[in-house]
Amino acid sequence: METNRLPAASAAKKKLQEIIGRKPRKADVCPVKDVLHTLTDKWSMFVMMNLGSQGTLRFTELKNSIDGISQKMLTVTLKNLEASGLLTRTAYQQIPPKVEYALTAVGVEFLQHLVVLLNWACTNSAIIVKSRKKMERAV
Amino acid sequence: METNRLPAASAAKKKLQEIIGRKPRKADVCPVKDVLHTLTDKWSMFVMMNLGSQGTLRFTELKNSIDGISQKMLTVTLKNLEASGLLTRTAYQQIPPKVEYALTAVGVEFLQHLVVLLNWACTNSAIIVKSRKKMERAV
DNA sequence: CAGGATCCAGCTTGATACTG
C-alpha cells in the first residue's frame, strides 16, 4: 500500500503546481483541459484502443469493434481525433467506398500513456466499485 | 519523433489486447470505462490536482481554487470522488461548519499517473491545437 | 460502404433560493 514505484510523490506534486500554475486559472485559456477531455472521451478511448491493438481499421470494422457506439458518434469521434492529429483517415476513391483509419505517431504515444492508466483502472476498479457500494449502503 | 521512452509499443499493444479482451465488449459489464470516465471527468481532475498540489483543502478553498466551477458541481464531484474512495471528507461538528478534503492513498496513486498524462498533454496540446486549426482552414 | 442531416428525449449543468 505504501510502495510507490512512481515518479515520487514529491516530484508529482511539484509537477502539478507547475501545470496548475501555468494556466491562468481560466480553464478556457489552457487548452490542456480541452485536449485531455477530448482524449479521455467516452468513445475516443475505445477507438484508439482498438486501432492500437488491431492496427488499421475501416469504418464498419471500428463500429463493430466498439459495442454500443452509434454511427453518429463514431463519425464525430473520428473527426475529432483526426482533427487533433491522433489518427489518419485514408479514403480510397472507389465504389463502394473504403476508408481506413490508423493512429499517428502522436496517437500511439498518447495511447501508450493511456494504457498505463487503463491498466491501473483495471486493477483498481474493483476497489473503487466496492468503495461505491459501501457508500450506497451507508446511506 | 521516433524515440519512445515508453513501455515499448509492442508491450502496449499486448496490454491493450488483454484489456480489451477482458471486457465482454459490453461497456456496461466492464467497470473500467466507468471508473476512468469518473476520474477523467472535467472537474474531478481539477479537484484532484488541487488537492494533490495543495494538500488538505476546505470546501470554499477548493471552490476558489477551481475557477469556473459551480457550488453544485463541486458538491457532486466531491461526492463521487469520495464514494470512489479517492478522497476523504472530514467534517468538524462546529458552527460555522468546517469540512476538509484530502486525497486517499488510492487517490494519490491515480493522480501520479494522471500527472504523467497531464504533462504529456501540456507538451503536446500546442501540436494538437495547431492540428485542429489547420483542419478548420482546410474546410 | 461510409457517412451527412435532422429530430428530439434525456442527462448535465448553472443559477437561484433556502438551511443547519
Place this chain on the structure above:
DNA sequence: CAGTATCAAGCTGGATCCTG
C-alpha cells in the same frame, strides 16, 4: 461555512432517413 433543493436551459447522444 457547507451544503440541499428546485427549475430551466443547453448540450449530448441515439434513432432514423437519406446520399455518393
